[in-house]
Amino acid sequence: MSIPAAQRLFHVSDRGDIARFEPRPPPSPDSGVKDHVVWGIVESLLHNYLFPRDCPRVTFYANAATTAADIERFFAGSAARHVVAIEAAWLERLRRERVWLYELPPETFVCWDRGAGYFISRESVVPVSVTEIHDILAALTGRDVELRVVPTLWPLRDAVCASTCAFSFIRMRHAQPRPGPTDPSAIASSA
Numbered sequence: 001m002s003i004p005a006a007q008r009l010f011h012v013s014d015r016g017d018i019a020r021f022e023p024r025p026p027p028s029p030d031s032g033v034k035d036h037v038v039w040g041i042v043e044s045l046l047h048n049y050l051f052p053r054d055c056p057r058v059t060f061y062a063n064a065a066t067t068a069a070d071i072e073r074f075f076a077g078s079a080a081r082h083v084v085a086i087e088a089a090w091l092e093r094l095r096r097e098r099v100w101l102y103e104l105p106p107e108t109f110v111c112w113d114r115g116a117g118y119f120i121s122r123e124s125v126v127p128v129s130v131t132e133i134h135d136i137l138a139a140l141t142g143r144d145v146e147l148r149v150v151p152t153l154w155p156l157r158d159a160v161c162a163s164t165c166a167f168s169f170i171r172m173r174h175a176q177p178r179p180g181p182t183d184p185s186a187i188a189s190s191a
Helices: 043-049 068-075 088-096 136-141 154-161 184-190
Strands: 009-013 038-042 057-061 082-087 099-104 110-113 118-121 129-133 145-150 166-170
Touching (some): 009 043, 038 043, 043 057, 057 154, 068 154, 088 136, 088 145, 136 145, 154 166
Antiparallel strands (some): 038 118, 057 166, 099 129, 110 118
């Protein structure tokens, strides 16, 4: 499947000196990709990646399959069409770090996960351009996204996973430990 019309393809990195992207192993065994690839993301979901590399996040949006009840539950009071949630412990890093945005030529990419906007190439890729993003928060506010800052991602992750929203959970291995049943924050979040 090719890249949708009028969509551009990108890669976000914590490095600004990449002249060529070489295929490499997937970042997670949960990706379903077995061989070495170059990852790209469509522009419409780029906001999911405008973060420091290891920042855990829960991202979701409503699509045609999302019920009215889930729209009310997860988007009530928000005009944004997309939500990205991070843990409060990452907010300062989000404010001070920078990332580089590489535009990629689409010719060798195929769709890997339409809902997450993932595309992969099994060939080396030379970027078309690179842009340094000094202010990640400003870059996010320029998109149709609500940034939520929460103490722990786990309750939201579990709720979104059980919903009809389209979602992607990114770098969750770096999230705060899942609260146990005796943890006061777990009790408060379930009330």
